[in-house]
Amino acid sequence: MTLESLLSQYHEWFESVGLFLATLVVVSLLGHLLVRPAVSRVVTARNPNNPTLVNALEQYTTVLFVVVAIPIATAAAGFGGLVAGSTVIVAAGTLAVGVAGQDVIGNLVSGLFLVADPDFNVGDYIEWNDESGTVERIDLRVTRVRTPADEVLTVPNTQLSTNAIRNPFSRGKYRLTERVLVGYDADLDTATDAILDAADEDDRLATDPEPTVHVTSLGGNAVELAARVWVDDPRSANVADVDSSFATRVKNRLQAADVPIAPASQQAVSGRLDVSMEGER
Template identity: 85%
Template sequence: MVTFESLLSQYSAWFESVGRFLLTLFAVSLLGHLLVRPAVSRVVTARNPNNPTLVNALEQYTTVLFVIIAIPLATAAAGFGGLVAGSTMIVAAATLALGVAGQDVIGNLVSGLFLVADPDFNVGDYIEWNSESGTVERIDLRVTRVRTPADEVLTVPNTQLSTNAIRNPFSRGKYRLTERVLVGYDTDLDTATDVLVDAARADDRIASDPEPVVHVTSLGENAIELSARVWVENPRSANVANVDSEFATRVKRRLQDADVTLAPASAQRVDGRLDVSMEDGI
């Protein structure tokens, strides 16, 4: 008759090995989380005080690294090394299957490392890629979360951002806006230029260095195209869309006040013949 004591005696060594495995796995992971991770965070923060993206990412990677280190150590402490060594073909097959199934995940992990190591890619940056754009909110191990101008959150795989061209229009501290205006050929261009420049200087968010400039960019069939180029100060904190809209509104109003003809109607030439017939008695 099999009793509980006999079963316990029979499997006691196995239970002990499993206990050593779990204890070692937990101890090594806890060591990395409580001791090494804070130390890494302090060192990276001291050297990169303005790069929280790098700090947060390295904290996550440190935790994952210690979990990876803990697995073989726990296997050796539990005495499972011989079992693993005796199942080389099984381990190799499992490794191959895991690699094929997780290639996208591994690619995103590697891409995440490249993103956090890039000094020009940080949380808070406004980026544009493919047909999407938005502000980076968080860079995780697998994905990057981007908030769009429509206040939607995009979860973007890291490989998309690391393998595509990314435009960071605000990276140099200023952002250029271009406002195009069509005026009639009878317009005094000096007057129109002064109006455009004054409209730009009326907004403190528009930089004075470099100064606003106005160029004639096209001589159309019925109108002259003027392009006013201005630069927005601190585009990370300023609402660029609002600055652009308010600037365009001021330009329209001030040009109208200066009696400048905006977007004159196209002259159309009509060719043909009109026949008129008269009836008797009329």
């Protein structure tokens, strides 16, 4: 059989395959080049401060048009009858793909919920389970989070959508609580003034709400004070550094004011010790 006769025999099939691929490419490009920019403009106009939502919807629009292009290309190429005549095969294939891709599909759906959540955005510092970090990017399947140790975690979207997420900086201020133990012979008014003076020295701490100091408990050998201050702009400030600096100033201020800091707790040990010595035989 010559090449010419072979091409003549499969000419119609080659035309159908070419039409399928051409339709698939055209519909996909139509969505990517025309619809995606339009969606981006509309969403950006309505949500100028939410780049997460804009980027995610752009990705979903592209994927949606690829998915929609497949049945359109199938119908245009005349493969509809072939597919309809293989219902059992198609059903089995659909089931297999569904079982194998259930995690992927779950992550895609979870990603939609995450990008639609107004309290979950790129740049947010979040805490969940035993992990924490700053959201850098929300993709179709995973969310990338940079930890305080400068590591990037690739977190499946389902993990974030099905667990409680804490966003300590969501309201623009972050409260720090410093636990201070002073002796029973300390003047509490003097200790309070010293702690408040230490708070006033750092411009990164907010004046509204004002710093507060309260007695929280009377221990066995110390009075416990709780100093509460608020970081004014936790998104730009290094919260750990602010906390450490405040604690250091509190210690220095208390020592300068001759306020006795409680000594380490002493523990009494009781018991019995028997010592026996064996003589030489």
